[in-house]
Amino acid sequence: MSVAAFVVIAFMLTMYVLLDGYDLGVAAIAPLIGRTERERDAVLASIGPFWNGNEVWLVASVAALFALFPEVYASAFSGFYLPFVVALWLLMFRGLALELRRHLPSELWRQFWDAALSFSSALLIVTFGVALGNLLRGLPLNAAGYFQGTFDDLLNPYALLVAVFALVTLGQHGAAFVLMRVEGGPAALATRLLDRSWWVVLILYAGVTALTLVVHGLPARGGWLLVLPVLSLSALTALRVSLKQGRPGAAFTMSSVFLATLLVATAGTIYPYILPAFPPGRGGISIFAAAPSSLAVASALGVTILGSILVLLYSSVVWKRMAGKIRVE
Amino acid sequence: MDPVIADRLQFAFTVMFHYLFPIATIGLAPFVAVYTWKAARTGDEETARIARFWTRIFAINFAAGVVTGIPMQFQFGTNWAVFSRRSGPLIAQPLAMESMFAFFLESVFLGILLYRRERAPTMLTAWSAVLVCAGAWASGFFIITANAWMQHPVGYSIAPDGTIRLVNIWAVLFSPFALWQSAHVLTGALLAGGFIVAGIGAYYLLSQREPQIGRRFVRAGCIVGFVCSMLIVFPTGDENGRDVTTYEPVKLAAMEGLFASEKGAPLAIIGMPDTSKNDLIDPIFVPQILSILAYGNPDANVKGLRAYAHGLWPPVELTYYAYHVMVGLGTIFMGVYAIAVLLLFRDRLFSVPLMLWALMLLMPFPYIANEAGWVVSEVGRQPWIIYGIMRTTEGVSPNVASGETLFTLIGFAGMYFLLGVLFLLLVLREIAIGPSGAEQAARPSTPLRMTGDGGA
Ligand code: HDD
Ligand code: HEM
Ligand code: HEM
Numbered sequence: 001m002s003v004a005a006f007v008v009i010a011f012m013l014t015m016y017v018l019l020d021g022y023d024l025g026v027a028a029i030a031p032l033i034g035r036t037e038r039e040r041d042a043v044l045a046s047i048g049p050f051w052n053g054n055e056v057w058l059v060a061s062v063a064a065l066f067a068l069f070p071e072v073y074a075s076a077f078s079g080f081y082l083p084f085v086v087a088l089w090l091l092m093f094r095g096l097a098l099e100l101r102r103h104l105p106s107e108l109w110r111q112f113w114d115a116a117l118s119f120s121s122a123l124l125i126v127t128f129g130v131a132l133g134n135l136l137r138g139l140p141l142n143a144a145g146y147f148q149g150t151f152d153d154l155l156n157p158y159a160l161l162v163a164v165f166a167l168v169t170l171g172q173h174g175a176a177f178v179l180m181r182v183e184g185g186p187a188a189l190a191t192r193l194l195d196r197s198w199w200v201v202l203i204l205y206a207g208v209t210a211l212t213l214v215v216h217g218l219p220a221r222g223g224w225l226l227v228l229p230v231l232s233l234s235a236l237t238a239l240r241v242s243l244k245q246g247r248p249g250a251a252f253t254m255s256s257v258f259l260a261t262l263l264v265a266t267a268g269t270i271y272p273y274i275l276p277a278f279p280p281g282r283g284g285i286s287i288f289a290a291a292p293s294s295l296a297v298a299s300a301l302g303v304t305i306l307g308s309i310l311v312l313l314y315s316s317v318v319w320k321r322m323a324g325k326i327r328v329e
Numbered sequence: 330m331d332p333v334i335a336d337r338l339q340f341a342f343t344v345m346f347h348y349l350f351p352i353a354t355i356g357l358a359p360f361v362a363v364y365t366w367k368a369a370r371t372g373d374e375e376t377a378r379i380a381r382f383w384t385r386i387f388a389i390n391f392a393a394g395v396v397t398g399i400p401m402q403f404q405f406g407t408n409w410a411v412f413s414r415r416s417g418p419l420i421a422q423p424l425a426m427e428s429m430f431a432f433f434l435e436s437v438f439l440g441i442l443l444y445r446r447e448r449a450p451t452m453l454t455a456w457s458a459v460l461v462c463a464g465a466w467a468s469g470f471f472i473i474t475a476n477a478w479m480q481h482p483v484g485y486s487i488a489p490d491g492t493i494r495l496v497n498i499w500a501v502l503f504s505p506f507a508l509w510q511s512a513h514v515l516t517g518a519l520l521a522g523g524f525i526v527a528g529i530g531a532y533y534l535l536s537q538r539e540p541q542i543g544r545r546f547v548r549a550g551c552i553v554g555f556v557c558s559m560l561i562v563f564p565t566g567d568e569n570g571r572d573v574t575t576y577e578p579v580k581l582a583a584m585e586g587l588f589a590s591e592k593g594a595p596l597a598i599i600g601m602p603d604t605s606k607n608d609l610i611d612p613i614f615v616p617q618i619l620s621i622l623a624y625g626n627p628d629a630n631v632k633g634l635r636a637y638a639h640g641l642w643p644p645v646e647l648t649y650y651a652y653h654v655m656v657g658l659g660t661i662f663m664g665v666y667a668i669a670v671l672l673l674f675r676d677r678l679f680s681v682p683l684m685l686w687a688l689m690l691l692m693p694f695p696y697i698a699n700e701a702g703w704v705v706s707e708v709g710r711q712p713w714i715i716y717g718i719m720r721t722t723e724g725v726s727p728n729v730a731s732g733e734t735l736f737t738l739i740g741f742a743g744m745y746f747l748l749g750v751l752f753l754l755l756v757l758r759e760i761a762i763g764p765s766g767a768e769q770a771a772r773p774s775t776p777l778r779m780t781g782d783g784g785a
Binding site: 049059067073075076082089295297311322 | 388389392395396397399400402403405406407408410411413414415416417418419421422424425426427428429430432433434436437438439440441443444445453488492494495496498726727728729733737740744748751755758
């Protein structure tokens with residue numbers, strides 16, 4: 001049951017990264033690929049109908065974590081009080097920027113919100129990257145399982161590197177999405193961007209993977225994890241091939257597969273801990289420790305699994321209905 | 330500052346601000362759904378404009394509701410870690426259901442409602458509007474279940490280490506307490522929706538713009554507002570009162586400012602509770618009514634505050650005044666809307682400017698009544714965070730300093746102030762443009778064109 005709970009949380013967070021990842025990425029690179037106001041309108045219109053639904057995967061993951069691993073929810077959220085609140089402010093700011101920019105026909109108004117949007121989206125990706133980096137590296141936890149470190153501890157070089165990697169990778173993910181949904185100027189710029197960012201992603205991927213092995217060591221039971229780099233690299237290669245063949249849909253799919261393999265690798269690395277301690281080997285909060293009663297887990301699993309299936313079903317109908325390219329005239 | 334006070338201030342401020350927006354989305358969603366549906370069915374141009382108008386107002390409220398709602402979900406963990414740890418297996422169930430079954434529905438289908446490029450509503454948009462409405466109402470229901478459980482815990486057991494275990498999820502979801510509380514809260518929101526529609530309609534009539542549409546708004550808003558102003562008192566308010574009597578008797582005593590236990594307790598309509606004298610100052614009583622309201626029996630004995638240890642008292646004054654504000658406003662609402670509906674059915678309403686003024690000026694008051702109700706419910710629950718099980722002081726995060734909480738509280742206050750200003754600006758602008766003005770007004774230019782098959 002605990003394993004199932006872990007898998008469900010990992011699945012929901014992966015969905016969050018795949019889906020909100022592209023709209024965060026699009027928003028972050030909007031100034032790069034939308035040179036004029038009309039171009040930016042087109043770029044942002046491509047994520048307009050979807051971003052809110054995508055963000056609910058985060059809200060839902062948090063709720064599922066609260067239900068399935070209340071210890072972890074309480075410890076992580078109170079431990080990282082300030083970073084979490086800052087992330088919240090960024091989320092709020094970004095949501096406002098996306099929704100409000102359309103509401104006044106004033107150029108200044110839009111310029112302000114567009115800048116706010118790109119800034120807060122990029123910073124959010126960095127914040128999530130730092131969080132992910134620290135999760136992989138392990139956290140200073142005290143005996144009661146509460147975080148016991150300072151803000152500076154979180155900004156270690158490894159976590160910062162992961163953050164940079166996250167920024168470039170989600171930027172690429174966003175560019176692939178734009179290519180799929182927008183025609184004209186932004187698409188050309190996105191193609192150029194992808195052409196260059198691909199190499200950066202490749203190099204950062206190699207660096208982060210190597211460093212993770214150094215920081216974390218090879219996980220004891222994780223032999224199967226070695227398959228994942230192969231998958232990641234194939235996906236990354238296929239992404240480039242699809243781009244060269246001019247198949248943006250396939251490129252976006254491959255970008256998603258690439259991200260998914262990275263997240264599965266993360267989950268596999270920290271397992272069986274959901275909040276591993278630093279330095280590695282000191283334990284942490286394991287998924288088997290203090291699991292809530294089986295009825296609570298069963299109920300929450302039922303809700304999240306059934307819910308996810310329903311959501312994916314109707315979301316795919318909506319995605320189909322709202323498909324089609326946006327053209328800048 | 331005491332960290333508990335800082336956390337309570339922050340929670341109260343953020344949740345009360347958040348709730349301003351669900352009031353309007355829950356209350357307006359049915360109007361959006363009905364108008365969109367009608368427009369799609371009949372192809373009537375005016376109805377389509379009305380549907381778009383309310384959709385835009387709804388969307389602004391929704392955006393503000395989402396951005397202020399996300400911090401709420403995090404706050405249980407950041408500020409109330411011990412509470413979350415102990416009660417998470419239970420209290421997070423309705424929260425997970427809310428996300429999976431309500432928020433997704435609302436957000437995904439709102440995408441269609443807002444971004445479809447056709448001008449006229451189609452059946453797809455009509456269905457989306459209905460699903461968005463279902464999502465808004467369901468999220469209200471689930472969150473209230475969580476709150477109701479904190480007022481009256483059911484379906485649980487306590488493990489040796491103090492964690493609360495879930496024993497019966499159906500008991501939690503469908504406890505009569507939760508059902509009546511949901512009914513009362515959702516009615517309160519719909520009441521506000523009716524008042525908003527009628528109020529804006531009255532504004533259009535008084536300012537002599539959109540007379541045709543103004544009449545439609547006033548008519549629909551008055552009927553919904555009147556029905557809700559009855560339902561909010563009876564049966565839902567009445568049942569809430571009985572539940573409080575049964576399960577949270579100290580709260581009842583504080584709400585009524587009843588210090589001494591009394592047989593055939595009177596209802597104080599006016600009066601000032603004074604906790605230094607432990608008595609109600611300058612009261613006006615109606616004999617025996619409280620016993621009737623609480624127990625349905627004029628001679629029933631109602632326990633006063635003095636019957637309980639002082640440590641179990643909630644802040645009496647705040648609970649008492651908030652309750653009287655809510656009930657007082659409820660009475661006024663019923664009176665004004667009864668007259669309005671009477672005039673409406675005699676075809677006199679639109680020629681009585683005084684009444685239209687009343688409808689317009691009454692618009693903000695359901696917000697006050699709703700927030701006051703929450704103060705009764707939450708402040709009156711003190712000193713418990715989970716009634717009878719866990720005290721609020723035991724629930725806070727041990728490792729968050731009050732300085733951090735205060736700092737973030739100031740940050741939230743600043744952001745919410747800006748958000749409030751922007752919100753008012755945008756809503757007032759939409760109202761000024763109006764349903765018919767939308768075509769001519771410089772809507773943000775959309776230089777975009779969908780190619781390919783954008784769906785049906
Ligand atoms: C338009 C808003 C509105 C109006 C006019 C009223 N209420 Fe109310 N009331 C609410 C909106 C509300 C609320 C905001 O929805 C509350 C807060 C928490 C809750 O459950 O509902 C509430 C709480 C609340 C509670 C506390 C429930 C608890 O502590 O769990 C009681 C006993 C009543 N109400 C009873 C009444 C009565 C007898 C009214 C008759 C006039 C009345 N309310 C009018
Ligand atoms: C939107 C409507 C709500 C409003 C306006 C509201 C209002 C308040 C207020 C004023 C307090 C502070 C009480 C005090 O410290 O004296 C409070 C506390 C609290 N409320 Fe609510 N509440 C709302 C809904 C909810 C819901 C739905 C939940 C649970 C899911 C909840 C959970 C809490 C918790 C955990 C606290 C902190 C502990 C405490 O001070 O009791 N509230 N709320
Ligand atoms: C402490 C309690 C609360 C928490 C934790 C909470 C949490 C949230 C969250 C996370 C969202 C954003 C969802 C999204 O991204 O789409 C949200 C929005 C919403 N909340 Fe709350 N909420 C609380 C109180 C309430 C209450 C009391 C109600 C109604 C009775 C309510 C009704 C809604 C609705 C209808 C929305 C959708 C957005 C909107 O319509 O404004 N919430 N809430």
